[in-house]
Amino acid sequence: MPPSTSSELTLSVNGEKYTLTVDHRTTLLDALRERLDLTGTKKGCDQGQCGACTVLVDGRRSVSCLQLAVAAEGREITTIEGVASGDRLHPVQQAFLDLDGFQCGYCTPGQICSAIAVIEEHAAGWPSAATGDVRPEAGPPALTPEEIRERMSGNLCRCGAYVSIVQAVARAAESEGAAA
Amino acid sequence: MREFGYRRAHDVSGAVALLDGDPDARFLGGGTNLVDLMKTGVERPALLVDVRELPLDRVEPAAGGGLRIGATVTNSDLAAHPEVRRRYPALAQAVLAGASGQLRNMATVGGNLLQRTRCGYFADVHSPCNKRAPGTGCPAVTGEHHNHAVLGASGHCVATHPSDMGVALAAFDAVVSYETADGPGEVPLADFYLPVGETPHRETALPPGALITGVTLPPVPTAANSRYRKVRERASYAFAIGSVAAALDVRDGLVHDVRLAFGAVASRPWRARAAERVLTGAPANAENFAAAADAELAAARPLPHNGYKVTLMRNLVVAVLSELAEEAAR
Ligand SMILES: Cc1cc2nc3c(=O)[nH]c(=O)nc-3n(C[C@H](O)[C@H](O)[C@H](O)COP(=O)(O)OP(=O)(O)OC[C@H]3O[C@@H](n4cnc5c(N)ncnc54)[C@H](O)[C@@H]3O)c2cc1C
Ligand code: SF4
Ligand code: FES
Ligand code: FES
Numbered sequence: 156m157p158p159s160t161s162s163e164l165t166l167s168v169n170g171e172k173y174t175l176t177v178d179h180r181t182t183l184l185d186a187l188r189e190r191l192d193l194t195g196t197k198k199g200c201d202q203g204q205c206g207a208c209t210v211l212v213d214g215r216r217s218v219s220c221l222q223l224a225v226a227a228e229g230r231e232i233t234t235i236e237g238v239a240s241g242d243r244l245h246p247v248q249q250a251f252l253d254l255d256g257f258q259c260g261y262c263t264p265g266q267i268c269s270a271i272a273v274i275e276e277h278a279a280g281w282p283s284a285a286t287g288d289v290r291p292e293a294g295p296p297a298l299t300p301e302e303i304r305e306r307m308s309g310n311l312c313r314c315g316a317y318v319s320i321v322q323a324v325a326r327a328a329e330s331e332g333a334a335a
Numbered sequence: 336m337r338e339f340g341y342r343r344a345h346d347v348s349g350a351v352a353l354l355d356g357d358p359d360a361r362f363l364g365g366g367t368n369l370v371d372l373m374k375t376g377v378e379r380p381a382l383l384v385d386v387r388e389l390p391l392d393r394v395e396p397a398a399g400g401g402l403r404i405g406a407t408v409t410n411s412d413l414a415a416h417p418e419v420r421r422r423y424p425a426l427a428q429a430v431l432a433g434a435s436g437q438l439r440n441m442a443t444v445g446g447n448l449l450q451r452t453r454c455g456y457f458a459d460v461h462s463p464c465n466k467r468a469p470g471t472g473c474p475a476v477t478g479e480h481h482n483h484a485v486l487g488a489s490g491h492c493v494a495t496h497p498s499d500m501g502v503a504l505a506a507f508d509a510v511v512s513y514e515t516a517d518g519p520g521e522v523p524l525a526d527f528y529l530p531v532g533e534t535p536h537r538e539t540a541l542p543p544g545a546l547i548t549g550v551t552l553p554p555v556p557t558a559a560n561s562r563y564r565k566v567r568e569r570a571s572y573a574f575a576i577g578s579v580a581a582a583l584d585v586r587d588g589l590v591h592d593v594r595l596a597f598g599a600v601a602s603r604p605w606r607a608r609a610a611e612r613v614l615t616g617a618p619a620n621a622e623n624f625a626a627a628a629d630a631e632l633a634a635a636r637p638l639p640h641n642g643y644k645v646t647l648m649r650n651l652v653v654a655v656l657s658e659l660a661e662e663a664a665r
Contacts, residue, residue, distance in 0.1 A: 158340025158382055179341045179383070182370070202371055203438060215411070215440040221370045222441065225341045226363065226385050269437065276436065281415045284431040284571065289424050291417045308571035309435020 164228040168193065169237025183227045184208045184219035187234060195235035195264045199311070206310035209265035210234045216272035218309075235264035238271060247271050247327040256323035258314035266310045270324045273306045274298075274331055298328050336373050340382040344389060347514050347548060353384045356516065356544030362386050364407065364446030367438050372451060376460045377467060387443070391548055394419065400554035406445035406547045410500065411436070413444060423552060425561035425580045429503035429598075432565040435572050445547035448501060448511065448527070449539070452494035452602075453574055455479060465491050466535040473535075476638065482576050485635040485644045486601040492535030493638065495599050496528065497574050502598035503563055505606045506580040507555045513545040520545070528603030535602070557584040557592040560663055564655045565598070566647060575599035577647045583659040585619045595627075595652065600635075600644055607631040610652065619660045621653055628652035 163176045168191060175190055184201075187193045187210070199207030201220045208219040211233040238245040247270045250256065257263040277298050282289040285305035286296040296302055303324045304317070312320065341363075344350030354360045360382035361369060372378040391405035394416045402418060413419060414430040434442065456462040456474050463471035475483055475493050483493040504524050512521040522540050529537055541547070561582035567573040578598035584591040593614045595607040610627035617623045628649040635645045 158342070160338035160340060162341065179339055180336045180373075201374070203367055206435065206437060209437055212440075216437045217441050218367075218437045221365075221367050221438075223341070223363075223366060223370060223383075226343075226366065226387070272440075273436065276411075279415070281411070282420065282427065282431060283436075284428070286431075289414075289420045289427045289431070291420050305571050306436055309437045 162225050164225060166191070166224065166227060166232065167230070168232045169234060177224050179223065179225050181224045182220055183210070183222040183224045183232070186224035186227075187219060187232075193234050193236055197261055197264055199262070199265075204311075205262070205265075206269060207262050207265040209268045209310065211268055211272060214272075214275070216269050233268070235268060238267065245271065246330050247274070247323070250323040250327040250330070251320075254319050254323040254326060256316060256320045257312075258316050262310060262312045262314075266307070266312070266320055269307060269310045270320075270327065273303070273324060274328045276306070277302070277328065278332075298325065300325065336376070337379040337381065339380050341385065342382065343385045347389060347391070347546060350384055350386055350389060350546050351514055351516055351544065354382075354544055354546070357382060358543065360384060362445070362546060364443035365409070365438075365441035366446075367434070367442050368446060368450040372458075375458055377451070377458060386445070386546065397551050397553075402552045404444055404550045404552070406549050407443045410434070410439035410442040410444070410447060413500075414439065421559070423503065423507055423555070423558045423561065425506065425558065425563040425582060426500070426503040426552075428563035429499040429565075429578075429580055432563060432575075432578070433499040444500070444550055447498055448547065448550075450498060453497045454483065454494040457494060466494060466538075469534075469536045479640075480638050481640040482574070482599065483638060483641055484601045485637045485641055486597070486605055486632075487531065487634075488602065488636065489531045489533065489535070491533050492531050492602070494535070494602060496601070496603050497599070498604065499563070499565060499575060499578060499598060501604040502578055502596045503561075503580040504550060504552070505604035506561070506582060506594040506596035507552050507558050510551045510553075511541075512548045512551065513541055514548050515542050515545045519548070521551075524550075524604070525606060531602045538602075555582065555594065557582045557594060560584065560659055561594070562655055562659055564651055566651065577644055577651060579648070579651045579655050581652070581655045581659060583619070583656055583663060585660055585663045588618055590614045590617055590619050590623075593656075595631075595656075597631075597648055600648060607652075609634075614656075619656075621657055624653045624656040625649060627656075
């Protein structure tokens with residue numbers, strides 16, 4: 156018997172459980188937008204090339220357009236709708252607002268989800284392609300504008316709001332560092 | 336997209352059994368290449384066996400002093416691993432030079448090795464392409480090939496292998512291990528990718544239905560002084576047009592040991608053994624670095640629009656080895 160081409164599954168999104176039946180071809184992006192009405196996550200290229208669809212999967216930023224919904228079962232998914240704490244914006248959201256880290260806003264949910272993870276990855280000591288010396292003895296790199304640009308390079312902005320996006324990420328990293 | 340079944344494997348033998356050697360089934364790693372190719376119709380599997388929950392997600396010391404990297408270790412975890420960064424810095428740099436933070440979080444080591452070429456004709460199911468549809472021809476030879484191979488290609492296919500990670504693994508003599516229904520096996524990365532010849536659709540030495548279980552790096556003391564340099568058409572988030580992984584040990588001004596591999600110039604990560612032979616024992620200076628590059632690139636057969644790669648690679652080799660020599664002298 157050929158294997159079933161659809162499954163009933165439970166997705167855990169922003170702390171809530173959703174049970175739905177999906178055709179296996181459904182991406183996490185389409186499940187979020189079309190089935191769960193979580194339309195904050197945007198579809199740009201649908202090919203992993205623009206970052207508009209970035210969400211956090213088990214705390215790690217991922218492109219939801221290349222992630223199958225069925226393969227996301229059992230993982231904790233956080234979308235832009237889930238990053239604030241109640242009425243209090245996430246520090247990255249606040250910094251994007253304060254520093255105009257956007258124009259049309261289409262890439263912004265992806266930028267913000269990505270930036271949240273960038274700050275955590277940096278705090279965990281991960282090097283990047285902009286890091287001069289990746290050896291652990293060299294110590295963690297400072298989060299310079301060059302580091303931010305490299306780490307955020309998976310998020311394209313058609314409006315070219317990059318200058319203020321870099322400033323917003325730096326501001327959010329500082330405020331979180333201060334809070335920690 | 337064709338409809339397909341989905342199964343999650345929890346142990347290695349279970350994964351191999353679920354796939355069952357079915358040529359219409361595929362292992363699913365991060366999906367960053369496979370799902371993309373399924374959307375365009377290049378890949379049309381009837382069954383996916385998800386391998387991400389296999390217990391192959393660790394980087395561990397290997398017998399003999401090397402490192403054993405599990406097949407489902409994500410590209411991010413590999414690049415962040417302290418032992419990788421300390422002992423094989425060029426490998427961490429190569430992984431970090433690839434794709435984006437999001438994609439590296441999803442992508443696995445096994446999937447990275449088996450990612451397909453970025454040749455535009457291969458990706459377009461309406462084009463002829465010997466690799467995707469054997470015997471239909473290779474439009475790249477007379478068409479768009481500015482980022483195609485200059486080494487080891489054939490008239491049947493001039494595609495490059497796009498992996499950055501693989502270039503560093505080739506420089507450091509990595510060995511790929513796999514599992515089939517008949518048990519485990521291994522193949523050195525140097526023999527993992529098959530010569531192009533007349534069969535560009537046959538890409539690797541993996542037996543049918545084999546699951547990659549990991550990659551083992553032998554101890555390579557020279558690798559502690561190593562570097563990966565990638566050239567691309569924009570500063571970040573783009574595939575290479577040429578890259579070099581190099582490691583150098585200089586003693587009393589002479590090259591004691593050197594490892595050199597090229598990326599984006601061939602159908603596989605290209606270990607530059609001719610260049611290594613020229614350099615070993617020779618004075619470590621720019622003149623000899625250039626001579627070594629020339630020795631390797633003598634075999635280059637550029638097409639009308641990718642001859643720049645020969646010059647690019649020569650300059651890259653000289654620049655990277657010069658930097659490593661300088662650092663070793665400090
Ligand atoms: C926009 C974009 C930019 C990119 N840029 C770069 C770049 O600059 N440099 C670079 O090197 N790469 C780049 N990549 C490619 C990326 O590195 C690969 O897609 C990724 O490494 C593949 O890993 P995966 O786990 O997602 O593989 P999958 O997509 O899951 O699988 C790829 C192939 O490997 C097979 N497979 C997976 N795991 C196993 C296993 N354990 N055993 C046997 N078979 C297996 C699958 O069946 C499939 O055929 C880019 C990708 C995208 C989308
Ligand atoms: S270079 Fe290879 S992959 Fe590209 S069209 Fe020719 S045969 Fe196909
Ligand atoms: S929509 Fe997913 S990366 Fe562009
Ligand atoms: S703000 Fe318009 S695409 Fe980035």
